[in-house]
Each structure stands twice: as C-alpha cells, then as structure tokens.
Amino acid sequence: MDALKVENLSKHFGGLKAIHNFSMTVAAGSIHALIGPNGAGKTTLVNCLSGLFFADKGSIRFYNQSLESLAFYQRARLGLVRTFQNLELCQHLNILENVLLGFYLSLENSLSASLFFSSKIAQQEPRVKQEALALLAELGIADYAKQLVTEVPYGVLKKMEIARILAASPKMLLLDEPVAGLNHKETDDIMAIIENLAMKGKAVLFIEHDMKCVMRLAQKITVMNFGEKLAEGSPQDIRQNDKVIAAYFGK
Amino acid sequence: MNKNRLGLLQRFNIKRHFLFFAIFLLALPVVFQNNFHFDLATIWLLSATACLGLNVLVGYAGQISLAHGAFWGLGGYTSAILATRYNLPPLLCIVLSTFFVCVLSYVITRPILKLRGHYLALATLAIGIIIYLVLRNESDFTGGPDGMKVVALSVLGRPLKNVFFWYYLATSILLLCMWMANNLLASSFGRALMSINENEFVSFSLGINSETMKAFVFQFSVFLAAFSGSLYAFYAGFISPSDASFLSSLEFLIMAVLGGLGSLYGSVLGAAFVIILPQFLLFFNEYKSLLLGLIIVLVMMFAPGGMVSIIEILFFSLYNKIKSKADTGADAKAKKKHGNKNL
Numbered sequence: 214m215d216a217l218k219v220e221n222l223s224k225h226f227g228g229l230k231a232i233h234n235f236s237m238t239v240a241a242g243s244i245h246a247l248i249g250p251n252g253a254g255k256t257t258l259v260n261c262l263s264g265l266f267f268a269d270k271g272s273i274r275f276y277n278q279s280l281e282s283l284a285f286y287q288r289a290r291l292g293l294v295r296t297f298q299n300l301e302l303c304q305h306l307n308i309l310e311n312v313l314l315g316f317y318l319s320l321e322n323s324l325s326a327s328l329f330f331s332s333k334i335a336q337q338e339p340r341v342k343q344e345a346l347a348l349l350a351e352l353g354i355a356d357y358a359k360q361l362v363t364e365v366p367y368g369v370l371k372k373m374e375i376a377r378i379l380a381a382s383p384k385m386l387l388l389d390e391p392v393a394g395l396n397h398k399e400t401d402d403i404m405a406i407i408e409n410l411a412m413k414g415k416a417v418l419f420i421e422h423d424m425k426c427v428m429r430l431a432q433k434i435t436v437m438n439f440g441e442k443l444a445e446g447s448p449q450d451i452r453q454n455d456k457v458i459a460a461y462f463g464k
Numbered sequence: 465m466n467k468n469r470l471g472l473l474q475r476f477n478i479k480r481h482f483l484f485f486a487i488f489l490l491a492l493p494v495v496f497q498n499n500f501h502f503d504l505a506t507i508w509l510l511s512a513t514a515c516l517g518l519n520v521l522v523g524y525a526g527q528i529s530l531a532h533g534a535f536w537g538l539g540g541y542t543s544a545i546l547a548t549r550y551n552l553p554p555l556l557c558i559v560l561s562t563f564f565v566c567v568l569s570y571v572i573t574r575p576i577l578k579l580r581g582h583y584l585a586l587a588t589l590a591i592g593i594i595i596y597l598v599l600r601n602e603s604d605f606t607g608g609p610d611g612m613k614v615v616a617l618s619v620l621g622r623p624l625k626n627v628f629f630w631y632y633l634a635t636s637i638l639l640l641c642m643w644m645a646n647n648l649l650a651s652s653f654g655r656a657l658m659s660i661n662e663n664e665f666v667s668f669s670l671g672i673n674s675e676t677m678k679a680f681v682f683q684f685s686v687f688l689a690a691f692s693g694s695l696y697a698f699y700a701g702f703i704s705p706s707d708a709s710f711l712s713s714l715e716f717l718i719m720a721v722l723g724g725l726g727s728l729y730g731s732v733l734g735a736a737f738v739i740i741l742p743q744f745l746l747f748f749n750e751y752k753s754l755l756l757g758l759i760i761v762l763v764m765m766f767a768p769g770g771m772v773s774i775i776e777i778l779f780f781s782l783y784n785k786i787k788s789k790a791d792t793g794a795d796a797k798a799k800k801k802h803g804n805k806n807l
C-alpha cells in the first residue's frame with residue numbers, strides 16, 4: 214500500500230522551476246530517501262507535501278486521501294508531519310514543554326474546559342507529562358528535559374524535533390536533513406531512531422546529503438535535480454547510476 | 465540572572481501567590497478613608513479585569529488591539545441604553561450587552577484577525593474609532609457628545625449603591641477572571657497559544673489551528689472588556705463617548721504593557737498605575753500626560769518586562785542574597801562539625 218502518492222507536482226517561483234512535473238510514491242512502513250544537489254528542490258517538495266506551500270498543480274494523495282486543498286495544520290492532523298531543515302523552536306519553552314506541544318491533538322482543548330479547569334484537564338496534564346518524559350527517554354535526551362532550548366547541544370534539539378512530531382502520533386514523517394551538522398554518535402542515534410520508526414509501521418521520507426546514512430537506511434532512493442526526478446531505485450541502483458554520478462560530481 | 469528563568473510559562477502562574485493576593489484585596493478597604501478611595505479602587509479593579517483579557521491577547525497570542533477601549537465603552541453604552549431607554553432589568557442588560565458586543569466583534573474582526581503586527585493594530589484602531597463615532601453621533605440613543613445617565617444597578621427592584629458592595633463585587637469578579645485566565649494559560653490550550661506567538665511554523669506542524677485560536681483569545685478579551693465596561697456604566701451612573709475613545713483604548717494597552725506583558729499580576733499593577741497615579745499628579749494638571757509619558761518611557765527603557773519584572777528582579781536578588789547567606793552559614797556549620805576529623 215502507498216502511504217504517499219505524488220503525481221505531476223509543480224511549484225514555480227516566478228521563472229524558477231523549483232519543482233516541475235514531479236511524481237513519486239512512498240510505500241507504507243518504508244524508509245525512503247530523497248537526495249539531490251543543493252537547490253534541487255527537495256525542501257520545496259517537503260513544503261508542498263506538508264502544506265507550508267500550495268503546489269501550482271499536480272496531486273498529492275496520503276493513504277488515498279487527496280491533500281491539495283488542505284492547510285498545513287489539517288495535513289498534520291491526518292498524520293503527515295514534518296521536521297524543518299533549519300530548526301524551528303519555541304525559544305521560551307524548555308525541551309519538555311516543546312515536546313508537550315506535540316501532544317496537543319490528543320488532549321482536551323476546549324475553551325470552556327480549559328477556563329474552568331475541568332477534571333479532565335486536571336487529570337491529563339500529569340499523564341501527558343509522563344508520556345512526554347518517556348518519549349524523551351526513548352530518544353535518549355531525558356536528562357535535558359528541564360533545560361531551555363537555547364542551552365542544549367544542537368544534536369539534542371534535532372532529537373527533540375523528532376520527539377515533538379512523534380508526540381502527535383503520526384502515520385508518516387517527513388524529515389528534512391535529520392543528521393546534518395551532527396557528529397558520528399548523534400548520527401548513529403538518529404539513524405537507529407528512524408529504523409525503529411519504520412519497524413513500528415510508520416512511513417519515513419527523509420532528505421539527506423550524508424550518503425553513508427542514506428545508503429544504510431533507505432530501502433528506496435529518489436534523486437532530484439533542478440526540480441525534476443533524475444533517478445529512482447534501490448541504493449544499489451543509485452550508486453551505479455551514471456546520471457546521478459554526473460549530477461553530483463559534474464560532467 | 466538569566467532572563468529566561470522567568471520565561472513565559474513561569475510568569476503567568478499565579479497559583480503560589482494567589483491566596484495572598486486575594487487576602488490583600490479583601491483587606492484593602494481597611495486603609496480607605498473616604499468614598500473617594502473606594503471609588504478609585506472600584507474603577508481600578510474593573511479596569512484591571514478588562515486589561516487582563518487584553519494582556520492575554522497581547523502577551524500570549526501576540527495580537528495587538530487598539531479597540532478594547534471601544535469594546536469596553538460599547539459594553540457600557542449597550543447596558544445603559546437597554547436599562548435606561550428600555551427599562552430592562554440591569555442584570556439582564558449586562559448579559560445581553562456582553563453577548564451583543566462579543567457577537568458584533570466576532571463578525572467585524574473575523575476578517576482582520578489574519579493581519580499581523582502594525583496592520584492589525586491599524587485595523588483595530590479603525591474599528592475602535594468607528595465605534596466611538598457611532599456612539600458620539602447617534603444622539604437619539606446615546607445622548608451624543610454629552611453622554612447619558614445610567615440607572616443604578618438594582619436587584620429585585622432594590623438599587624445597590626453601597627461602596628462596600630461595589631468594591632467586593634469588583635474584587636470577586638477580578639479574582640474569578642484571574643483564576644480563569646490562569647487556567648486557560650496553564651492548560652494545553654495555553655501552551656499552544658504560546659507556540660503561536662513564538663513560532664507559528666511549530667504550531668502548524670503539530671496540527672494547531674492558529675487562526676481559530678487567535679479568534680478565541682480575541683473573543684475572550686472582548687468578553688472581559690465588554691463585561692467590565694457594562695458594570696462600569698452601572699457603577700458610575702454615567703457614560704460618555706470618551707469612555708469608548710481612542711485614548712481609552714490606549715490606556716488599556718498602556719496598563720498591560722506597563723504592568724508587564726504576559727503577567728496577570730502585571731495587569732492589576734498596570735491598571736493601578738494608570739488609574740491611581742494621575743490623582744497624585746493633580747497639582748501638575750497641565751503636565752499630567754507629560755509625566756505619565758515620561759514614566760512609561762523610563763519603565764520601558766530600564767525594565768522592558770514592565771513593573772512586574774522590577775518586582776521580580778528585586779525579589780530574586782533579595783532571595784539569592786538570603787540563600788547565599790544561608791548557604792555560607794551552612795558551610796561554616798558543616799566545617800565546624802567535620803573540622804576535627806579533617807585535622
């Protein structure tokens with residue numbers, strides 16, 4: 214079954230064809246990598262998929278539901294969530310509170326219940342805190358729970374960003390360069406996290422420049438260049454593809 | 465001291481001091497010497513209630529409104545007109561008027577809540593001025609520029625004019641509203657609200673619909689403004705267009721900013737400042753606004769977190785001093801105890 218099916222997607226910025234007639238599918242429960250040189254349009258694609266941008270044309274189907282007319286937050290509610298290439302943080306909240314935000318959808322949020330501190334609200338706060346702490350522990354950053362996001366290492370923030378979207382119980386994750394800027398240990402940690410996610414049945418589409426990471430993790434790789442699909446296949450196929458080698462190392 | 469230690473999440477939390485604060489307000493009349501003191505205090509508490517909602521709107525949702533004075537005034541006028549011209553029971557008038565202002569503001573602000581920053585400020589400014597002009601010019605209903613008299617608040621036909629009654633009514637309403645605002649901010653709703661102000665990408669990516677959220681908070685703040693404005697009209701027994709003017713809106717905003725954005729106690733402090741201080745400046749009458757302006761500039765320059773932050777800083781430095789003294793004391797004691805062993 215396909216988790217995500219993109220057909221003939223285009224997004225132009227003025228004359229620049231950031232994405233042009235792009236199609237791809239991501240199988241449910243699989244790890245799919247999206248690679249390509251700088252400026253190839255990878256982030257723009259994730260922006261169109263997650264709803265930050267609306268595509269100019271083309272169709273996006275998520276578990277057979279069409280997404281084109283849905284807003285960013287509505288797509289997240291369906292279970293399609295993303296991280297950002299440049300960390301997006303709430304500076305005044307600590308790590309735990311940032312992750313608590315992710316539980317928003319599963320919590321009682323009605324105005325009247327919140328105003329009068331209904332018993333449901335009173336009960337859910339300690340429970341969700343436990344869940345958030347467990348999630349942090351699972352990703353190995355529980356020690357940082359009480360620290361502000363400005364006080365912790367970059368690697369912790371990268372993991373926190375994943376914890377935050379996991380809290381929203383997604384069906385599919387779009388990860389934009391999850392290991393960029395991390396050291397070996399942190400990279401290995403995040404790779405293990407991603408593998409673990411796929412084992413739990415979640416589909417993962419990730420963008421990455423680190424080839425070792427891509428080759429080890431991905432079951433399928435899509436290569437993008439100048440907004441179009443250059444090649445697609447298993448890590449083996451891609452490694453030997455002449456067009457890909459040319460795009461990466463010049464003619 | 466790390467400024468972030470007093471981050472947003474800690475600031476609003478009023479639980480720890482709430483009981484003290486409530487007792488303080490309940491006991492305050494002990495120092496009042498005449499009706500004028502009661503009068504000032506009642507107006508202060510009613511204004512603080514209106515300011516509370518605005519503070520949540522500006523301090524947490526990051527939305528600026530320059531129309532809250534107009535909503536306060538419109539609430540007052542609607543109550544006044546219903547009670548005085550149509551002879552409806554005052555309590556019913558307060559309910560109807562608050563409801564009316566909320567519905568009206570929902571309809572007219574719905575399209576503009578998408579705007580941000582200066583644009584939102586300008587749009588709300590325009591709405592406020594339109595409300596003001598309508599109130600001033602519809603003389604048949606509102607009495608025009610001269611304002612109108614309002615019948616006294618009465619329950620079962622008995623007018624209530626007792627100063628104690630009004631002071632404690634205003635106190636209980638303020639305390640109740642502070643409690644509700646605190647609940648709102650302490651819940652998952654409040655967390656989501658903060659994320660909208662801090663980083664809208666984050667809220668979107670987690671399925672939080674920031675637009676309805678902002679609309680909710682706007683309505684909450686309008687509700688408080690209209691409600692306390694209605695009470696004010698009955699309390700004062702008179703209402704004029706200046707209560708709904710731009711200056712009135714500006715005053716509410718100054719209360720919130722001066723007291724401390726994002727702090728519920730800040731609203732109370734800011735309101736006290738704006739309502740009570742001018743009374744001490746009466747002999748400077750000509751220069752009153754100048755002095756008020758100067759104080760605002762000074763507070764903003766040296767304590768951008770508002771008056772609450774000054775108190776917090778004083779309190780924390782005092783706390784740290786006491787703590788470090790206690791620590792060195794404990795160290796010395798420990799040394800004495802183990803001193804012999806070490807030798």
Ligand SMILES: Nc1ncnc2c1ncn2[C@@H]1O[C@H](COP(=O)(O)OP(=O)(O)OP(=O)(O)O)[C@@H](O)[C@H]1O
Pocket residue numbers: 226229231249250251252253254255256257258298
């Ligand atoms: N909001 C925007 N407005 C205009 N042009 C944009 C916008 N976003 C991206 N672009 C352009 O679209 C092209 C693709 O950018 P994109 O960020 O998708 O590349 P990328 O593949 O993610 O690159 P990198 O590997 O460096 O992250 C670039 O030429 C970029 O300048």
Ligand SMILES: [Mg+2]
Pocket residue numbers: 255256257298
């Ligand atoms: Mg990119």
